[in-house]
Amino acid sequence: MMRSALYWASHYLLLALYVLFALFPLFWLVKVALTPNELLYSEGIRLWPSRISAEHFRFVLAHSDFPLYFRNSLIVSSATAVIVALVSGACGYGLSRFVFRGKSLLVALLLITQMFPLVMLVAPMFRLLAPLGLTNSLTGLVIVYTAFNAPFATFLMQSFFDGIPRELEEAAMIDGATRFGAFLHILLPLTLPGIAATGGFVFTAAWSELLFALMLISSAQASTFPVGLLSFVSKFSVDFGQMMAAGVLALIPACLFFLFIQRYLVRGLTAGAVKG
Amino acid sequence: MGADHDEGEAEPEVSATGRRLLRLAEPYFYSAPVLLLIVGVMLIPLSVGLSYAFRDIQLLDPFSGGFVGLDHFRELAADASFSAALRHTLVWTIVTVALQFILGLVLALLLNREFPGRRLTQALVFLPWAVPTFLVGLDWAWLFNPVVGPLPSWLFALHVTRDANNLLSDPATALIGPIVAAVWWGIPFFAITALAALQSIPRDLYEAAAIDGAGVFKQFRSITLPLLAPTIIITILLRTVWVANFADLIVVMTNGGPADSSQTVASYVFTAAFRRLDFGYASAIAAVLLLLLFAYGLAILSLRRRLLHRYS
Numbered sequence: 347m348m349r350s351a352l353y354w355a356s357h358y359l360l361l362a363l364y365v366l367f368a369l370f371p372l373f374w375l376v377k378v379a380l381t382p383n384e385l386l387y388s389e390g391i392r393l394w395p396s397r398i399s400a401e402h403f404r405f406v407l408a409h410s411d412f413p414l415y416f417r418n419s420l421i422v423s424s425a426t427a428v429i430v431a432l433v434s435g436a437c438g439y440g441l442s443r444f445v446f447r448g449k450s451l452l453v454a455l456l457l458i459t460q461m462f463p464l465v466m467l468v469a470p471m472f473r474l475l476a477p478l479g480l481t482n483s484l485t486g487l488v489i490v491y492t493a494f495n496a497p498f499a500t501f502l503m504q505s506f507f508d509g510i511p512r513e514l515e516e517a518a519m520i521d522g523a524t525r526f527g528a529f530l531h532i533l534l535p536l537t538l539p540g541i542a543a544t545g546g547f548v549f550t551a552a553w554s555e556l557l558f559a560l561m562l563i564s565s566a567q568a569s570t571f572p573v574g575l576l577s578f579v580s581k582f583s584v585d586f587g588q589m590m591a592a593g594v595l596a597l598i599p600a601c602l603f604f605l606f607i608q609r610y611l612v613r614g615l616t617a618g619a620v621k622g
Numbered sequence: 623m624g625a626d627h628d629e630g631e632a633e634p635e636v637s638a639t640g641r642r643l644l645r646l647a648e649p650y651f652y653s654a655p656v657l658l659l660i661v662g663v664m665l666i667p668l669s670v671g672l673s674y675a676f677r678d679i680q681l682l683d684p685f686s687g688g689f690v691g692l693d694h695f696r697e698l699a700a701d702a703s704f705s706a707a708l709r710h711t712l713v714w715t716i717v718t719v720a721l722q723f724i725l726g727l728v729l730a731l732l733l734n735r736e737f738p739g740r741r742l743t744q745a746l747v748f749l750p751w752a753v754p755t756f757l758v759g760l761d762w763a764w765l766f767n768p769v770v771g772p773l774p775s776w777l778f779a780l781h782v783t784r785d786a787n788n789l790l791s792d793p794a795t796a797l798i799g800p801i802v803a804a805v806w807w808g809i810p811f812f813a814i815t816a817l818a819a820l821q822s823i824p825r826d827l828y829e830a831a832a833i834d835g836a837g838v839f840k841q842f843r844s845i846t847l848p849l850l851a852p853t854i855i856i857t858i859l860l861r862t863v864w865v866a867n868f869a870d871l872i873v874v875m876t877n878g879g880p881a882d883s884s885q886t887v888a889s890y891v892f893t894a895a896f897r898r899l900d901f902g903y904a905s906a907i908a909a910v911l912l913l914l915l916f917a918y919g920l921a922i923l924s925l926r927r928r929l930l931h932r933y934s
Contacts, residue, residue: 433655440652466908469901493663554754604752
């Protein structure tokens with residue numbers, strides 16, 4: 347009994363340390379965002395300021411370009427998530443339900459795209475997209491992000507379709523349903539949570555992407571949130587309160603999606619990690 | 623597959639051969655959009671990028687574009703920043719992956735036991751994984767900043783550092799910052815993967831071992847570790863490639879500086895392309911990185927084959 351009590355004490359202690367480590371940087375972000383400017387330098391490293399205010403949030407929302415960046419990022423990430431869910435869903439369905447010539451070649455191509463350094467594409471991507479008018483454009487970013495996320499999402503979707511027994515569809519088709527009807531009425535409802543989770547992963551990835559956005563976007567009008575925040579940081583690097591208030595804003599959609607995909611994490615990432 | 627059954631539906635307009643062709647074409651139709659995307663947006667730019675490595679491509683110079691042969695690679699061989707970047711890539715990758723893995727595995731083992739509040743704890747400790755990487759970089763840069771961050775004064779108070787300055791602006795310690803941020807962000811990934819693998823181990827194995835008198839550590843060594851090994855090893859190897867390529871945190875936190883002291887090969891590609899606008903040179907650096915990762919990939923494959931052989 348003594349031993350087991352000791353075990354659980356250290357179990358909880360270790361977990362408490364992990365929780366502390368995980369949450370402290372986020373706590374600090376919120377804390378500085380809430381600290382009024384006149385207290386920032388005198389109480390910058392106190393755990394909680396003597397007075398808090400929402401002035402930085404008010405400023406960022408009303409007098410900066412961040413609402414625009416937020417909107418741009420929202421458009422790019424949602425469009426990417428929807429398109430990836432469609433094309434990868436189709437491809438994952440094909441890989442899961444058909445045997446066809448060239449299938450292993452397709453899988454190999456998808457795997458290769460997961461292995462090579464994406465920074466390799468920074469320079470040629472700019473030169474190839476510029477003549478097409480796709481630099482400084484949200485459409486250009488959506489195309490690039492869709493391609494980057496499609497292979498991983500395809501493997502994920504394939505694993506979701508593989509989890510549904512083929513016999514279910516076959517039975518429906520014997521009963522007179524077309525293949526598409528079987529897909530629509532049997533496969534789709536069963537895999538809908540998986541499709542939504544894939545969309546969540548892709549949304550988060552597109553929301554976070556920085557390097558290609560930095561390279562492809564130079565106008566404030568088409569800036570995504572990371573580009574806007576980084577240019578704000580290099581221009582007004584002393585305004586910590588405002589920077590961190592903007593940072594808290596960037597955190598919100600990511601955290602919402604995290605709450606939503608949390609349940610699928612263990613299953614989803616395993617499929618992605620083992621196959622891609 | 624099951625398509626044999628639509629024989630019953632009579633569709634007079636489409637001939638039997640037409641239907642068969644359509645059926646044969648069906649899977650290609652499904653995979654065409656993804657194939658087009660990765661060929662058009664990834665594989666073609668990749669080969670174009672490889673050709674840049676042998677050409678003089680300056681973004682702002684319209685007269686550039688001529689072939690220069692191996693000039694970029696000769697320049698690379700003499701470039702002290704590049705050899706430093708190679709060393710930093712090694713340190714960055716090994717230390718980051720090792721810490722992410724060890725801390726992630728311990729976390730997974732802790733979460734694999736049932737206890738009150740487990741679901742909430744799991745959500746909290748996995749939260750860093752959801753934070754966008756640019757924000758991870760900025761947040762940790764601020765934590766290391768002596769004006770608004772607590773870390774410099776804490777480290778000084780604990781006698782870890784000799785002064786309360788920003789370790790990101792000291793060439794001797796600059797790389798530590800991005801590594802800490804990457805570990806914080808990456809622990810959940812390993813924990814999630816390890817947790818999934820742990821949950822696939824049948825419980826009765828442990829019960830049988832406990833009846834035979836095996837203690838917790840004995841059980842870990844003779845059941846958990848060997849059954850976890852194949853998944854874990856593959857995950858580590860793939861993650862290594864990913865971390866070696868991952869430049870966001872370094873670009874955000876130190877931009878490779880001060881004086882290239884935290885530059886990795888991946889961040890150097892970006893610096894050369896984005897700051898110097900020298901796409902030819904950037905592509906040459908990227909080509910070397912690709913070559914190194916290719917060699918590493920071949921090593922993985924042979925190891926994987928040996929592992930599968932041993933565990934099947």
